[in-house]
Every structure is written in structure tokens, then in C-alpha cells.
Amino acid sequence: MDDMITEQVKQQLIDIVGAKNYDDSKAGRLVYSYDATPNFQSLPDAVIAPRNTKEVSEIVKICNKERIPIVPRGSGTNLCAGTCPTEGGIVMLFKHMNRIIEIDEENLTVTVQPGVITLDLIHAVEAKGLFYPPDPSSMKISTIGGNINENSGGLRGLKYGVTRDYVMGLEVVLANGDVIRTGGKLAKDVAGYDLTRLFVGSEGTLGIITEATLKLIPMPETKQTMLALYEDLEAAARSVSAIIANKIIPTTLEFLDQPTLQVVESFVNIGLPTDVKAVLLIEQDGPKEVVERDMKAMARICREQHAISVQVAQTEEEANNLRTARRSALSALARLKPTTILEDATVPRSQIANMVKAINDIAKTYNVNICTFGHAGDGNLHPTCPTDVRDKDELHRVEQAFEDIFAKAIELGGTITGEHGVGVMKAPYLEWKLGKEGIAAMKAIKQALDPNNIMNPGKVFAKSTRKRVVITR
Amino acid sequence: MDDMITEQVKQQLIDIVGAKNYDDSKAGRLVYSYDATPNFQSLPDAVIAPRNTKEVSEIVKICNKERIPIVPRGSGTNLCAGTCPTEGGIVMLFKHMNRIIEIDEENLTVTVQPGVITLDLIHAVEAKGLFYPPDPSSMKISTIGGNINENSGGLRGLKYGVTRDYVMGLEVVLANGDVIRTGGKLAKDVAGYDLTRLFVGSEGTLGIITEATLKLIPMPETKQTMLALYEDLEAAARSVSAIIANKIIPTTLEFLDQPTLQVVESFVNIGLPTDVKAVLLIEQDGPKEVVERDMKAMARICREQHAISVQVAQTEEEANNLRTARRSALSALARLKPTTILEDATVPRSQIANMVKAINDIAKTYNVNICTFGHAGDGNLHPTCPTDVRDKDELHRVEQAFEDIFAKAIELGGTITGEHGVGVMKAPYLEWKLGKEGIAAMKAIKQALDPNNIMNPGKVFAKSTRKRVVITR
Incomplete structure (x- = not known):
């Protein structure tokens, strides 16, 4: 070496x-x-x-x-x-390639180098009354280049989509050193294959992104935030489906279970309820009239689904505290034990209640402690296990539990990763989602664009695959 | 053969x-x-x-x-x-594979076979209060499979995006006969490369789509339609940029020039103004209060940009007549001459005025008749030439004019096709947009997935390329 x-x-x-x-x-x-x-x-x-x-x-x-x-x-x-x-x-x-090159207010685009910090970008465009929705929890330190390579999600994904939905054009260095440009400041472009979106989420395995043109939208006029409390985990999950089925698409629809709530509250100390089984953090943005109407309707739906309390944040400070609390879930959980394994199982949103129940059953089966939170509106849950890699026995049980969780997600029509990517960690499980044929197609593309396998090798494609009968739909 | x-x-x-x-x-x-x-x-x-x-x-x-x-x-x-x-x-x-398999009201998805007619799908989901936005002008007869293969746009693209933005999952038969499934009913999925969007718009050159799961959204509550009239072509184009720069994103923002207006009116006979140089057809949908506010603001902006009249449709019938008139532009123009060449040059929307001006200058230079209409809000124009393939001299001038139009679009940061695809027709010009390196990357993917070149051969990639110095940005 x-x-x-x-x-x-x-x-x-x-x-x-x-x-x-x-x-x-x-x-x-x-x-x-x-x-x-x-x-x-x-x-x-x-x-x-x-x-x-x-x-x-x-x-x-x-x-x-x-x-x-x-x-x-x-x-x-x-x-x-x-x-x-x-x-x-x-x-x-990319510490030297960290400039915001241009904010184009006529075309509602921003062109950046990959090393720009996500939150810096968000602040820069908000100063001009524009909005870049993707907001991964790590946005204070994550870079746009990383967000594009991982196709990052965030708390506003339910209404606004993920990073992929905002990438309009890329400059990419291919494995042979060629520099190509895809897309542009164009609302529509069908000149050849959609390389832009092929590179988004490709985890650096197909080329190196050196510049990106991102779509912006007008800043929503107002925003409201509320917290719905539940004595029953599945009632919270059912509220999520009920809101969507009522044709309301809120900006944010986050779920935190009691163990997560307790850990987060002891980290942020803002008076979060820790005596309930679960909460939903719900936000809506847009024109004032619409936000008010939607918030009322969602509060009603949550109560119908047996929320024991629904509280609307009275100030922007209070709302911001709630968002910050949610964003700090990983940091808070990471204080509990030397090792924190945070997962990313994702299901159709109608299956959220089933998935939450399955996670808790699986945790019991393997006698491991799993705290669950996540982007419930997207069907994207983060079951998280505070553990210790030095405790080989527990770690083995944790791994088995997560294997069962992935298998359950697939069984419910879901996927092994909603927003974190495959990397090395999920690679052995990719075949459960894609089948041998799907993996073969992706490998053919990888081989075509990077025949010497120099671009982030060892990611996405596993050297060996976890054996499990693939659940066919 | x-x-x-x-x-x-x-x-x-x-x-x-x-x-x-x-x-x-x-x-x-x-x-x-x-x-x-x-x-x-x-x-x-x-x-x-x-x-x-x-x-x-x-x-x-x-x-x-x-x-x-x-x-x-x-x-x-x-x-x-x-x-x-x-x-x-x-x-x-795909006449036998034309079923709507499932409308899932909990997950807001519809699963279809490729042979479903676009408008049938739209009607079926609207009956359940749901909305499938992509509405190509051909939607009365086009199929969803065709829409996906071409990544079709439509009149509602400005606000709602194009077909690609609504495809969540596909079943695809690859060139080796393998059947793969991509994506699913998932708001988020980053399990491997984004094959879903690679197949969208690939024009049947990478595989055969046999099933698709499409995203639906709640039906907008109301819609309003208006017509702004101009004595000056570029004033109409400037209004488009001004609306967007004022952070209003209408559903529809269509442009028709006088020659198009005259032809359409004689086809549909609904009293369209034919004595003005251009019109904008503007629609906004959403909650009532918002639509009313946006329509007022847009009317003001159009007047500031020297619209001579702004008329809001008073009934849904009147509005529908206007939309139908716009959709019939191609049919109307096709009656003029034996051959109709409709093009698809697309630029950043801030360049719409420059592009409209350039098209008219080019038409004069080559002494050809070009009518221009299109999705101005997307920067997507359809300069259309009624001609006769038997008139070799004129046809040669028409081809030269369109070459100049493509070159101008590229020069303005645009593309050779916004929504119609490359096919055989645009293939010789693809290199102007992508460069040799970009084409090589796409060809590598094609070769990887279809080594025997059986999937719609001759499309996208040209046997010979039009020579012109590529304009570098």
C-alpha cells in the first residue's frame, strides 16, 4: 500500500x-x-x-x-x-473550490463550486429573497458537493423534494480526465441522456463534480410550526398517512419516539415533552391564508388520530428551537454510548405505522436499544442504535437487527436507504433492493465510465453480498 | 433488408x-x-x-x-x-399493455402500463381529486410510455416540471432480456444510481419501459387564465422575465406571435386577437386567495412592460377555449403548407427576448416564414416553418435557418431541444450542446447497456455530425 x-x-x-x-x-x-x-x-x-x-x-x-x-x-x-x-x-x-460563483435572480439559479457549505449557500440566496430547499441535518458543515454526490434529503423534502430536484447542471471531471458540462440554466433540456441526475447520488463513483448550477425558488411568505403529542406510537404514524391522504403536503412532517425525545431534551433543554410515546413536528410554509388553513386541518387530523395535544409554536424562536432540537437528534444520541449506528430504512408513507411497529419488535427480539426518528412524511425513518463496537456480542445483535429492518423495509415496498447513500456500509444489501439484474446494469455503467475503477472504488458495489432470499413484490 | x-x-x-x-x-x-x-x-x-x-x-x-x-x-x-x-x-x-394498474390514494401514486393514453390517465386521477401535471400538447393521443421515453413537457411545466419529475419507478426490459425494477412508491430512494431518470428521456435506446409508477399531487383548488396583448414582440418576451424576476411562478406562461395567432384563430374561431404582434397566455392555479393575488400582480407587470390589454377569462369555458387554441397551434399551422417543421430551441428564460428577436432576424436572412409560439416561461420556444419538402430550394434555406437558430440557442446558454428529444432529427446537432466528450460519455453508457445496438438504433447518436465551431461558454 x-x-x-x-x-x-x-x-x-x-x-x-x-x-x-x-x-x-x-x-x-x-x-x-x-x-x-x-x-x-x-x-x-x-x-x-x-x-x-x-x-x-x-x-x-x-x-x-x-x-x-x-x-x-x-x-x-x-x-x-x-x-x-x-x-x-x-x-x-475542495477547500479551495468553495466559491458561490453567481446568484442569477432572473433565472432563479445559483452556480457554485463543490466546497461551498450548504448553510452558507442557503443564507446567501435567502438574502435575495430566494429559497434553496434541501436542508440535510448536517447542513451547518456539509458541502454542496457532498450533498450532490449523496443526493441528500432533509427536513423539507416532503414538500420540496431532495437535492436531485434542484440540480440543473453540472461540470464533471470524468475518469479519463475529460471535463464535461451537463444541463444548464434551463427549465427544460432533453439533449441526450440525463447525465445530470445520473451523477447526482452516484457517490463519487462515476466522476468528480467541480461545479453545479442549482435551481432556486421564491422564498415562501410565511411558515408555521406545530408539535403533536401521542401516547401511542402507531397513532402518530397513522396521522402521517392521514394528513397526506387528506391531500395536504406540509413542508415538514417529522417523527420522534420517546427514547429519542428524552435524549434530545437532555441535550437541548428547551422543554420538549418527554412523558409521551411520540411526537410529530409539523411545518407548513407558503402564503399566510394557506398556511393557517392547512395548520388547522392538520391539527384536526392529528386529534382525530388520538393526538393528546397539538401545540402551535407562538414565536419564530420557539419554532426554531423545535427544528434545531430535531436536527440535533444524531448529536444527542451520539452522547449516549461510544458508537452510534444511525440507519435509513425507507418505505412508502402508507407503511410508516407498520415499519415503526416492526422496528420496535425487532429491537425486542435482539435485545437492543433502538431510538427511532426521521422524516415520517417521506416514509424515511432513522432507527438509531447507541452501542459500543468493543462489545462484540451486542454489536452482532445490532447488525442482525438492522438486517431484519432492511429486509422488512424491502418487504413493505421500501428501500435500504432513503437519503444516506449506499457507500461501503449498505453495499452488501443493495441486491435486496435491485436484484442481480439491477446491480449488473449499474455495474455496466460504472465500468463504461470508469474502466480502471479509480473513482471512489469499493463504494456502492459490494465485494460480497449478504445472503437472504430476495423478497419479490 | x-x-x-x-x-x-x-x-x-x-x-x-x-x-x-x-x-x-x-x-x-x-x-x-x-x-x-x-x-x-x-x-x-x-x-x-x-x-x-x-x-x-x-x-x-x-x-x-x-x-x-x-x-x-x-x-x-x-x-x-x-x-x-x-x-x-x-x-x-403497446396497444395490449394499456391498463391503469392502480391509483394509490394513500401514497399519491399511479401505476400504469406504457400504452395508457396521457389524457385518460389525467382524467382517471382527477376523478379522485388528484393531479398529474405533465400535459404535452399531444396528450389526447400520446401515451405515457412515449411521454416517459421522450421526457415530455407541456403547458404546465413552468410551475410543475416535466414528465421526469413525476416518474418514481419503472419496470424496464434491458437489451439482454433482463427485467429490472427501479425506484418505487418512495419519496426518497438512493439505493444505487438513478436508473429511473436515466431511462426517462432515453428515447427507447437503453431499454423498453413496461410499467411506470408516477407521482401525483393534490388537485389545485382553483385556476385563472388571462391573455396579455402586445404591439411589440420583445415587450411580451420581457414580460416573461419580469414575472419570474418578481418571484411569481405561474402554472402556464405561453407565447404566441402574430402569424401563429392568425393561423390558430382561423382554425379555432374563438375570437382571438389577430391584430396584435404577440400574446401571452398566462395561468395560475392554487388556493383562491393566492391565485387572485398573483393574477393581479402579473397583470400589473404585463402593463408595466407595455401590454396594450390584459383580459382575464370570465368563465371556465372561455379559459378552456384559450388553452385548446394554444394546444392546437401545431395542427393549425400544419394546414398552411404540405410540410410543417416545428422546432424546439430552448434558452434560459432571461434570454427569451433575445431569442425571439434572433429567430425573426434569421427568418428574414433566409427569406423563410417562421411562426413562433411556445412555453415562454420555460425558455422553450417552438419556431415553426410551414414549407414543402418538394421545394428543394426553400427546404435548404429552412434547414439553414434552423441551424442558425440552434447555434443561437447554444450561444445564449440554451439547448437544441427542450422537450421534443433528439431522435434522428437533432442527432447531428447534439455535439453542439454536449461537446465530443459529453457524447463519448453517453455513447459509453449506450454501449454498456445495449452492446449489440438493437434498442432504437440510429437515434440520439448521429452517424455524422454537423460541422460548426462549438460555442464555448
């Missing part, structure tokens, strides 16, 4: 980016040997920070010739080990 | 679909030798109508082994020669 980058190649790379932007010290490599996903640490051979697209292209050409893996990395907040350099090679950072 | 399908292969195909569903008579082949695009007629070797996915898969396996092209065809309303069997082979019809 230490010989992957020869002295000669190292010198070529330094000639491109400058000595300051190439680091193969032990300390430098250690920093980028892991991401937010537990248990996949692996040392890269070097860390490199190109300053522009031309440098990225030159680096890629060398790596393609020398068969050196490249792992593009934003802030490493992903939860699928998508940026762990498990095959060694080079971790590529 | 007559030997492409041997007697033995013919018998194998008949064994699959039954004699009634295999037609190689001269008359039968002639019917499917052309589509809505002028000048690309070519006889297929046979026409086949499978009854289910299994039959499609069996047919594909034989064709893959025997290297027989397959051209999947809905109603043939496309305008890029996307369903002309230019390489011979089999035209595949």
Missing part, C-alpha cells in the same frame, strides 16, 4: 497543486481516514486539495494512468462510509 | 405473441413507417404487439441474438423522428 504513490508520481501531483496542497504525512492522512460513519477507518496514501477544475482533471489523468483511487470528500458528514478511503489512494478536498 | 427477419425467427416471434399480434404485411409496415416528424419515412420489417412484460422480454432476447432493431412506439406523436424505424427491424406497439 505504501508504494501506491511512487516518488515520481508524488512529484507530478505536487507540480500540479503545489507542495502546500499535497499531504502524505501520517497526521494528515489520519485526519481523513474516517468519516461520520463508525467502524470503517482506513488510511489514504495522500490528501490533495486542487485549486480549480483544470488541476482536478490533471490529477485524475495521472491517477487513471497509475490506477490510484480517488475519494472526493466534502466535510465527511455522510453516514454510509461513502468517503472512507477503504481502498487507499488519494482523498481529494 | 427483407432478410433481416428469417422465416424461423418470424415463427419464434409468432409463437410468443400469437399470429394476430405479428404483422409483416406491406400495409401494416407502411402504417408504422413514419411518425409525426416530416421526412424520415422508413419501412420496418415487422410490427409486433406483445401482451405483457414476459413477452417483451422474450422478444428482446431473440432480437438481441439476431441483431434485429426494436423501435418501441406509443402513438408516434413525437417530433424528432424518434419512432421512425430508420434501421429497419421491429416496431413494438
